[in-house]
Amino acid sequence: MFLTCMETVTKELVSWMRGHESSVFSISVHASGRYAITTSSDTAQLWDLDTFQRKRKLNILQSVGIQKVFFLPLSNTILSCFKDNSIFAWECDTLSCKYQLPAPPESSSVLYKVFAVTRDGRILAAGGKSNHLHLWCLEAKQLFRIIQMPTKVRAIRHLEFLPDSFDAGSNQVLGVLSQDGIMRFVNIQTCKLLFEIGSLDEGISSSVISPHERYIASIMENGSLNIYSVQALTQEINKPPPPLVKVIEDLPKSKLNSGGLKMKVTSGRVQRPAKSRENKIQARILKQDLTGNFENKENEVSDGLNKKRLQILLKGYGEYPTKYRMFIWRSLLQLPENHTAFSSLVDKGVHVAFLNLQKKYPIKSRKLLRVLQRTLSALAHWSAIFSDTPYLPLLAFPFVKLFQNNQLICFEVVATLIINWCQHWFEYFPNPPINILSMIENVLAFHDKELLQHFIDHDITSQLYAWPLLETVFSEVLTREEWLKLFDNVFSNHPSFLLMTVVAYNTCSRAPLLSCSLRDDFEYFFHHRNNLDISVVIREVYHLMDTTPTDIHPNGKLDAFVALTKGQYPVFNQYPKFIVDYQTRERERIRNDELDFLRERQMVEDMQAEVDQQRVEDEAWYQKQELLRKAEETRREMLLQEEEKMVQQRQRLASVKRELRAKEMQLQDATRRRFLKLQQDQREMELRRLNDEIERKVHMRDQEIATTAKDLEMRHLELESQKRLYEKNLIRNQEAVAKEMREDADTYRRKVDLEEHMFHKLIEAGQTQNQKTQKWEEAKEKDFHLKSEKKASALSDASRKWFLEKELDDALEHAEHPYNTVPRCQSGQAASGYVPRTSQLKDSSEVDSSTHISLNQRRVQWDTMEQDLMERVRNLRQRLTAQARNRCRTPHLLAT
Numbered sequence: 001m002f003l004t005c006m007e008t009v010t011k012e013l014v015s016w017m018r019g020h021e022s023s024v025f026s027i028s029v030h031a032s033g034r035y036a037i038t039t040s041s042d043t044a045q046l047w048d049l050d051t052f053q054r055k056r057k058l059n060i061l062q063s064v065g066i067q068k069v070f071f072l073p074l075s076n077t078i079l080s081c082f083k084d085n086s087i088f089a090w091e092c093d094t095l096s097c098k099y100q101l102p103a104p105p106e107s108s109s110v111l112y113k114v115f116a117v118t119r120d121g122r123i124l125a126a127g128g129k130s131n132h133l134h135l136w137c138l139e140a141k142q143l144f145r146i147i148q149m150p151t152k153v154r155a156i157r158h159l160e161f162l163p164d165s166f167d168a169g170s171n172q173v174l175g176v177l178s179q180d181g182i183m184r185f186v187n188i189q190t191c192k193l194l195f196e197i198g199s200l201d202e203g204i205s206s207s208v209i210s211p212h213e214r215y216i217a218s219i220m221e222n223g224s225l226n227i228y229s230v231q232a233l234t235q236e237i238n239k240p241p242p243p244l245v246k247v248i249e250d251l252p253k254s255k256l257n258s259g260g261l262k263m264k265v266t267s268g269r270v271q272r273p274a275k276s277r278e279n280k281i282q283a284r285i286l287k288q289d290l291t292g293n294f295e296n297k298e299n300e301v302s303d304g305l306n307k308k309r310l311q312i313l314l315k316g317y318g319e320y321p322t323k324y325r326m327f328i329w330r331s332l333l334q335l336p337e338n339h340t341a342f343s344s345l346v347d348k349g350v351h352v353a354f355l356n357l358q359k360k361y362p363i364k365s366r367k368l369l370r371v372l373q374r375t376l377s378a379l380a381h382w383s384a385i386f387s388d389t390p391y392l393p394l395l396a397f398p399f400v401k402l403f404q405n406n407q408l409i410c411f412e413v414v415a416t417l418i419i420n421w422c423q424h425w426f427e428y429f430p431n432p433p434i435n436i437l438s439m440i441e442n443v444l445a446f447h448d449k450e451l452l453q454h455f456i457d458h459d460i461t462s463q464l465y466a467w468p469l470l471e472t473v474f475s476e477v478l479t480r481e482e483w484l485k486l487f488d489n490v491f492s493n494h495p496s497f498l499l500m501t502v503v504a505y506n507t508c509s510r511a512p513l514l515s516c517s518l519r520d521d522f523e524y525f526f527h528h529r530n531n532l533d534i535s536v537v538i539r540e541v542y543h544l545m546d547t548t549p550t551d552i553h554p555n556g557k558l559d560a561f562v563a564l565t566k567g568q569y570p571v572f573n574q575y576p577k578f579i580v581d582y583q584t585r586e587r588e589r590i591r592n593d594e595l596d597f598l599r600e601r602q603m604v605e606d607m608q609a610e611v612d613q614q615r616v617e618d619e620a621w622y623q624k625q626e627l628l629r630k631a632e633e634t635r636r637e638m639l640l641q642e643e644e645k646m647v648q649q650r651q652r653l654a655s656v657k658r659e660l661r662a663k664e665m666q667l668q669d670a671t672r673r674r675f676l677k678l679q680q681d682q683r684e685m686e687l688r689r690l691n692d693e694i695e696r697k698v699h700m701r702d703q704e705i706a707t708t709a710k711d712l713e714m715r716h717l718e719l720e721s722q723k724r725l726y727e728k729n730l731i732r733n734q735e736a737v738a739k740e741m742r743e744d745a746d747t748y749r750r751k752v753d754l755e756e757h758m759f760h761k762l763i764e765a766g767q768t769q770n771q772k773t774q775k776w777e778e779a780k781e782k783d784f785h786l787k788s789e790k791k792a793s794a795l796s797d798a799s800r801k802w803f804l805e806k807e808l809d810d811a812l813e814h815a816e817h818p819y820n821t822v823p824r825c826q827s828g829q830a831a832s833g834y835v836p837r838t839s840q841l842k843d844s845s846e847v848d849s850s851t852h853i854s855l856n857q858r859r860v861q862w863d864t865m866e867q868d869l870m871e872r873v874r875n876l877r878q879r880l881t882a883q884a885r886n887r888c889r890t891p892h893l894l895a896t
Helices: 230-235 307-317 322-333 339-347 366-382 392-402 407-421 434-447 449-457 467-471 480-491 496-508 510-514 519-525 534-547 577-766 771-816 844-889 891-895
Strands: 002-006 013-018 024-029 035-040 043-048 053-059 066-071 077-082 087-091 097-100 112-117 123-128 132-137 142-148 156-162 173-178 183-187 192-197 204-209 215-220 225-229 246-250
Touching (some): 035 066, 112 156, 156 204, 225 230, 322 407, 366 407, 434 534, 480 496, 510 519, 577 771
Antiparallel strands (some): 043 053, 077 087, 123 132, 132 142, 183 192
16 A cells, blocks of 8 residues: 655645555644654554655554554644554654553443544544543543433544634534434533534535634535535524433542543533532533524423413413523423433334325425424324324424424424324314314304304304314414414413314404305315404403303313323323224235235236347347348458459559540640740730839829819919909999999089078069969979979989999909900000900009009099089079079969
8 A cells, every 4th residue: 555645736746655554544744744644454654744754653463453543733742542442642753652541431431433632632532332422631631521422323433623713722612423424513511512414314424624613514425515604503503402412420620530420411501410619610501692593492491480470471461472482382381302212213214104295295395394204203103093194294384393493392292282282183083073073163152153053054064164273273374473372372271272262263253254155265264364363362262261161161071281201202092093903904905915016017027028138139139140141241242342343443543544644745735835824924914014104104194284273273263262352342432432422412402402492582582572473383383393303313313323333334344354354544555455365464453553543534534424414403493593583573474
């Protein structure tokens, strides 16, 4: 045998270490990482990991054998444990023996197989094929405590302390993996079971805890790997675990001896033997988590509660405090907690009647289904009638759901309920309890005849309005809180309280029940939740308990409360045994017949399988012979084909030679043609190069032409802008001329008006004597005068308009053809107006000066024409005035 050392980073082989002749089952590495101890069944070897050389070898007798050799944490001590329970401590450097632990007491002899040491190296835990754990104090070198594990634990397979960052290495929680695959974690000081992982269905094969106490890795028996969170597990510590851990004895530090070690510890308080005050040891009790879930307090035990005081408290508040409800229930029901008896029932396994429970009652939670199956199986093993009771799962399910973390308490609560509150239920088995239902019907008839008559009228019996409530213990019609409140009162009173609750539920629901007329409506009502206040129902139950007559009161027909016996459970035979036995015999007969049928069918199937196998083999042999024959024929055909292929191949070779010669000639011809084509391509390339040069020159010429055209367009745009500038200046000059003409016309009109006004005054002064006779003449004179002025004004306006239009046309013509004509007043030019094209391009200053000269000349002409016009108007007025005077001198002419 050999060991391999690997590099974790590069994953490369570092060294081989040979020396063991048998398989190595333990490797321990020193805290410094320099040394390692490997252990096999016959030897232990110390290795130097720096040189990978063996330093020392421990040889022992074959009859003794080695269990484990390992380094103690934080020290240079090697601890060697042998099969004869001897434990030695050795110095690592000198390998000298430091001490030997004494032999354990004979009263608790354990063959050590597994060991665990706290992180500070002070406490050694050892266990083996027993349910006892030995705790050794390595400083005092004495056995100071023996812990007895549950009776289910018959052997301990692995021990490991749970690290804690705040205990300075003095680990207090020890993980114990037993043969049933469950790893239980126990506080070695308080000796209390904290939590457990694994189950009977999913057992643990091996487990290891991370150094930083965060996770627990477990390899399950089914091959899977489970990772548990230590933080999540420790939060569940205060949930009620079963009191399965018994502490045996605690030895005071001042007097460590092997006698008087045993001590008993219950689940809540540690009991120690009577000792002197100076020898008392204070035990630390695990602090309860007050913020946790207090519903599952079923492990709390109390013998000092008074039932009367509890009833007074219950009537005052209507229910028990949620924090202490389970504690009070256990006290009221006086549960014996028979661990051994319950374990014997559970060890019998799942009862055959409940193997297929999940088919009839599909429950989503697998854990809840397993607990229900185990509880029902334990009840069936306790009494045979429960294997045939169809309503037992309905009766037990609410308690199983409530006590799913403690199956012992769950079983005993259900058993106590059956013995006391289910009295006389099985006398008419397998029919419903007619006697119990008759009691309920008598009470209902006394308190509510109308409701009972309504039931009778609609053919509703007590099996419909009472039995569904009893067989499900009201779990179908009440919520969780209502159900807990109801059973606070049920467990606190006489067993007849439950029957009275059925009557009260009906009477409190009389209004909806009286409105029902169909049987389906009644069935639905008693199998579903209804709008009903449970407090009102409970008050009604107490009222019925007090007001019901004695002759019909169930109190007189039911026995008082009887608790389960301690040690062993009582025999339950309150049922027609012959019916159950008959059903059992019939079921056994049917099972045997079914087994016989299955065996016969299996035999027939085996024979049929053999016949089929023989037929298949025969067919395979014939097929093989046929294949061999066909293969032989195929081989002959293949030989003939090969010969034909040889002939054809020779012919193909000859043809290939001819083809090669032809291809050679073709290649020579192709080479010549390729050379000629290459020369032709070179000539074509030169031609294309010349064509490209020609196209480039043409392109350059086109670009020059395009550039010249763009320059001409720019010159045209400049001329257009000059034209618009000249037009603007002409319009401005015309507006100035028009303004001056309007001012002159206004001045002239005012002058004419003044002359006319003076003229009229002279006429009035000369004609004072003939005013009356000359009024008509004056009117005509004015009219004539006005008409004359209008004509003169129209003539003046027409001439002025003609002149302006003529001037505007000349200006526009000049603006449109500024370079094609020459101003008329320009000296040295022909009057025709056209000049050569080269002489048309003048400087802009010369054009502006010539235009200005032309406008001045037109202004002079306009003034001359206006003076002529004014002169004509003046002469016309003078003639009109002379005529008017002549008319004034000859009035008789006016009369004619």
